[in-house]
Amino acid sequence: MKYDKSDIERRMDGAVESLKGDLSGLRTGRANTALLDPVVAEVYGAMMPLSQIATVSAPEPRMLSVQVWDKSNVSAVEKGISKANLGLNPMTDGQTIRLPMPDLNEERRKELAKLAGEYGEKAKVAIRNVRRDGMEALKEDEKKKEISEDDRKRMEDEVQKATDAHVSEVDTAVEKKVQEILTQ
Known part of the structure; x- marks a missing residue:
């Protein structure tokens, strides 16, 4: 060498x-889209990262929004977020999943x-x-x-x-x- x-x-x-x-990826009190980077969801028979099936944004300082592209994947994405054990409580509204940031x-x-x-x-x-x-x-x-x-x-x-x-x-x-x- x-x-x-x-x-x-x-x-x-x-x-x-x-x-x-x-x-x-470590959560502070503020919404950060990088927080959802490790999240994967089972769609189309495979585990896929969130970035390949939805758009993640932070419309407010204490809220993340996940816009799922395919309506049939919404529940899979919701499950993936819950399984990631991030302490977030997903709220679904059509193809959008809202994730309020709880106080630490x-x-x-x-x-x-x-x-x-x-x-x-x-x-x-x-x-x-x-x-x-x-x-x-x-x-x-x-x-x-x-x-x-x-x-x-x-x-x-x-x-x-x-x-x-x-x-x-x-x-x-x-x-x-x-x-x-x-x-x-």
């Missing part, structure tokens, strides 16, 4: 982006904040794994006499700086989300 700085950066960026996606109680807020922290920890582990791979590649390159000891040390510093920057970005994203959860 040869050391590739851009690959290391790309993989670390991927871990941060993945974390941001996970965090956007203190206990649920703490659970969500803890979950945000766990997501952050997973992202940090992924970043550290990328760092380990980079360090191993540098040692291998030095052993094969492709780079000097000084080059290895300099590049290890680069890898460490990238790691620190990405871990800091993770911490900032998690802190921001926890504040959002605890205050809204």
